[in-house]
Amino acid sequence: MMTDPSPVSAPQAPSAPDLLAVSGLRVEIPTRHARLVAVDDVSFTIRAGEVLGVVGESGAGKTIMGAAIMGLLEPPGRIAAGSIHFDDRRIDTLPYEAMRRIRGRDISMVFQDPLTSLNPLYTVGRQLTETIRTHTDLSESAARDRAVGLLQEVGIPAADRRIDHYPHQFSGGMRQRVVIALALCVNPRLVIADEPTTALDVSIQAQIIAVLKRLCRDHGAAVMLITHDMGVIAETADRVAVMYAGRIAEIGPVRDVIKRPRHPYTVGLMGSIPAIGHDTDQLTQIDGSMPRLTEIPTGCAFHPRCPYIRDRCRRDRPELLPVGASQAACWRHVPGFDEGPAHA
Numbered sequence: 001m002m003t004d005p006s007p008v009s010a011p012q013a014p015s016a017p018d019l020l021a022v023s024g025l026r027v028e029i030p031t032r033h034a035r036l037v038a039v040d041d042v043s044f045t046i047r048a049g050e051v052l053g054v055v056g057e058s059g060a061g062k063t064i065m066g067a068a069i070m071g072l073l074e075p076p077g078r079i080a081a082g083s084i085h086f087d088d089r090r091i092d093t094l095p096y097e098a099m100r101r102i103r104g105r106d107i108s109m110v111f112q113d114p115l116t117s118l119n120p121l122y123t124v125g126r127q128l129t130e131t132i133r134t135h136t137d138l139s140e141s142a143a144r145d146r147a148v149g150l151l152q153e154v155g156i157p158a159a160d161r162r163i164d165h166y167p168h169q170f171s172g173g174m175r176q177r178v179v180i181a182l183a184l185c186v187n188p189r190l191v192i193a194d195e196p197t198t199a200l201d202v203s204i205q206a207q208i209i210a211v212l213k214r215l216c217r218d219h220g221a222a223v224m225l226i227t228h229d230m231g232v233i234a235e236t237a238d239r240v241a242v243m244y245a246g247r248i249a250e251i252g253p254v255r256d257v258i259k260r261p262r263h264p265y266t267v268g269l270m271g272s273i274p275a276i277g278h279d280t281d282q283l284t285q286i287d288g289s290m291p292r293l294t295e296i297p298t299g300c301a302f303h304p305r306c307p308y309i310r311d312r313c314r315r316d317r318p319e320l321l322p323v324g325a326s327q328a329a330c331w332r333h334v335p336g337f338d339e340g341p342a343h344a
């Protein structure tokens with residue numbers, strides 16, 4: 001008789017403690033007609049100093065999940081179940097002010113549009129020094145020195161002069177460098193970067209990712225990097241969580257996931273980075289599109305797009321199952337699956 005492996009939590013490395021622990025997170029968006037589920041039973045951890053990539057198509061729930069972690073869910077979205085711990089402290093139930101302090105000091109954000117983070121009316125220097133002074137007891141001139149140093153670190157030429165310029169006086173790529181400096185100026189322990197390079201020219205994207213990664217490493221910050229681009233993940237992350245229809249389809253060390261993706265959706269995503277070879281039967285594209293929140297299929301949400309579908313996939317929702325060094329939410333990894341009936 002076939003026995004399903006038990007779902008397990010995300011793999012742990014003994015080297016560093018968990019900095020962020022998300023457990024059973026469910027985010028709902030109530031509407032007049034239904035309660036939509038944007039994030040459904042998501043669990044993962046990020047260790048101190050680690051880069052976790054979160055990848056998936058638009059509508060997979062990754063940005064809403066990032067907003068939930070930061071306490072920035074837009075109403076009527078709300079956390080309906082689960083918990084979020086930061087440094088062993090539960091943060092999803094904190095009052096707004098307490099969470100705002102954590103956001104300013106311990107968790108920083110880099111958004112797709114730099115102008116979300118920068119005030120166009122103030123020089124970048126004023127914004128950096130004010131942020132530094134809010135969270136440290138540095139004097140005005142010491143904070144300014146630190147701001148100049150950070151701008152140099154992120155690769156702004158003539159930083160001691162440019163610090164007195166306004167955001168609109170920088171190019172898009174340079175503005176995003178300023179935002180990275182702003183995100184790191186209080187030495188946060190976690191940086192959540194949501195599509196930090198999507199709005200930039202392709203030629204600039206790699207530079208910005210390199211700057212983000214180097215600075216976070218130098219400052220000892222962990223990173224949660226949210227992107228639709230598997231190529232960015234491949235170059236940057238230690239581990240990757242692949243999201244589909246609000247759930248984690250696959251999670252594991254990035255090298256393993258790239259070399260041997262275990263979920264058919266990940267296999268399809270890998271088709272977008274042909275330069276990186278892997279030895280599985282590769283889809284070059286995934287037919288169909290991410291389901292709307294109002295139309296998430298029963299069983300495995302990927303089943304309408306999956307070339308390996310069996311009856312069970314339409315009926316039963318797969319939990320994350322251990323496969324090699326990774327975990328995948330796919331019944332294919334249960335013995336006997338391929339012999340199952342293919343039609344309902």
Ligand code: SF4
Pocket residue numbers: 263264265300301302303304306307308309310313318329330331332
């Ligand atoms: Fe495909 Fe079934 Fe696996 Fe879902 S559970 S990805 S439908 S094989």
